[in-house]
Amino acid sequence: MRVLVTGGAGYIGSHTVLALLAAGHEAVVVDNLSNSSEEALARLAELAGRPIPFTRLDLRDRDALGRVFDREAVDAVIHFAGDKAVGESVRVPLQYYDNNIASTVALCEVMRTRSVRTLVFSSSATVYGDPGPRLFVETMPLSPVSPYGWTKAMIEQILLDLVATGDGWDVTRLRYFNPIGAHPSGRIGEDPTGVPNNLLPFVSQVAIGQRPAVTVFGDDYDTVDGTGVRDYLHVSDLATGHVAALEHSAGPDSCEAYNLGRGHGSSVLQVIEAFRAASGREIAVRMAPRRPGDLAACWADPSKAQRVLGWTADHTLEEACVDTWRWQTANPNGYRAA
Ligand code: UD1
Numbered sequence: 001m002r003v004l005v006t007g008g009a010g011y012i013g014s015h016t017v018l019a020l021l022a023a024g025h026e027a028v029v030v031d032n033l034s035n036s037s038e039e040a041l042a043r044l045a046e047l048a049g050r051p052i053p054f055t056r057l058d059l060r061d062r063d064a065l066g067r068v069f070d071r072e073a074v075d076a077v078i079h080f081a082g083d084k085a086v087g088e089s090v091r092v093p094l095q096y097y098d099n100n101i102a103s104t105v106a107l108c109e110v111m112r113t114r115s116v117r118t119l120v121f122s123s124s125a126t127v128y129g130d131p132g133p134r135l136f137v138e139t140m141p142l143s144p145v146s147p148y149g150w151t152k153a154m155i156e157q158i159l160l161d162l163v164a165t166g167d168g169w170d171v172t173r174l175r176y177f178n179p180i181g182a183h184p185s186g187r188i189g190e191d192p193t194g195v196p197n198n199l200l201p202f203v204s205q206v207a208i209g210q211r212p213a214v215t216v217f218g219d220d221y222d223t224v225d226g227t228g229v230r231d232y233l234h235v236s237d238l239a240t241g242h243v244a245a246l247e248h249s250a251g252p253d254s255c256e257a258y259n260l261g262r263g264h265g266s267s268v269l270q271v272i273e274a275f276r277a278a279s280g281r282e283i284a285v286r287m288a289p290r291r292p293g294d295l296a297a298c299w300a301d302p303s304k305a306q307r308v309l310g311w312t313a314d315h316t317l318e319e320a321c322v323d324t325w326r327w328q329t330a331n332p333n334g335y336r337a338a
Helices: 011-022 038-048 061-071 084-089 093-113 147-163 199-205 235-247 268-279 301-308 317-330
Strands: 003-006 025-029 054-055 076-079 118-124 170-176 178-180 215-216 233-234 253-261 285-288
Touching: 003 011, 003 061, 011 025, 011 038, 011 054, 011 076, 011 235, 025 285, 038 054, 061 093, 076 093, 076 235, 084 093, 084 147, 084 215, 093 118, 093 147, 093 178, 118 147, 118 235, 147 170, 178 199, 178 235, 178 317, 199 268, 199 317, 215 268, 233 235, 233 317, 235 253, 235 301, 253 301, 268 317
Parallel strands: 003 025, 003 076, 025 054, 076 118, 118 170, 170 253, 178 233, 215 285
Antiparallel strands: none
């Protein structure tokens, strides 16, 4: 298939481009580079051994997007592009609703006019919010707690409504848990701007000496060691999950949702210990109060993706830490050093 990847220069998008090519598909990237770098695309081309067609655009620019569809004759779309920082979404909700939702509506409109009806959407476990149980199953009601989470839940609803028109849309919603790791080559990886919000990039920057200590948000949760528990999965597994979703068509007028996770959790202290072992570096730790909005523990029930898509997340936490460390040491300033 020839696949348009929106946000293909970003962390998950870039790994998915490689997974698509490895599976024999073709990838075409659009990205506004608001939170990603053209250097990532250069490295993708280097890893792929050929250039990746790329257009810099904002998805809300329907004319520019339409021209990409006319030129590239794509069969399907994987849609990653969007703002993704939970804390920022609380401060500037309108930006999040406009950028994430308006761009998805524009994308779907352009797809409709070009008769492209196959879409894989990058949703998030954050749509579940705090439903009580720690094991998240696709059938649970959605109750996000941040504007970012609401944009994902609202887009899921928009896609359900679109499929309900009976116009033959084949949509897949993928709810990710916590992606970590990097490509084993060390050439592409996560490149956060400023202070990382997420645990792994922060730990990695402490290990390499760019930050003094990891702040652990809460050590009094009802968990194995008192720290928060999450379902961390390797970004390469997440990438193959997208290929599996694309290749498995549930048929026209479908809008299935799948959890992509490993099915068990690791605590903050377990993650730090795994990174210590992978890097051979000391990682200083500082205990701090709970971060507002955090859950104690959650992990995926990934059995639907296993059963229907034939997909599992096989990489271990340790492998993901080794790959993150390789990326971090080879690129201490991310793509900016290049
Ligand atoms: C966060 C987002 C989620 C998003 C996901 C993407 C929030 C509330 N949720 O999930 O919507 O889909 O990232 O990867 O931001 N921790 C520390 N110290 C740190 C950073 C994190 O102790 O410096 C802890 C957190 O309290 C949590 C765990 O590490 O227990 C994971 O945190 P994080 O990487 O931010 O992911 P989530 O909060 O699960």
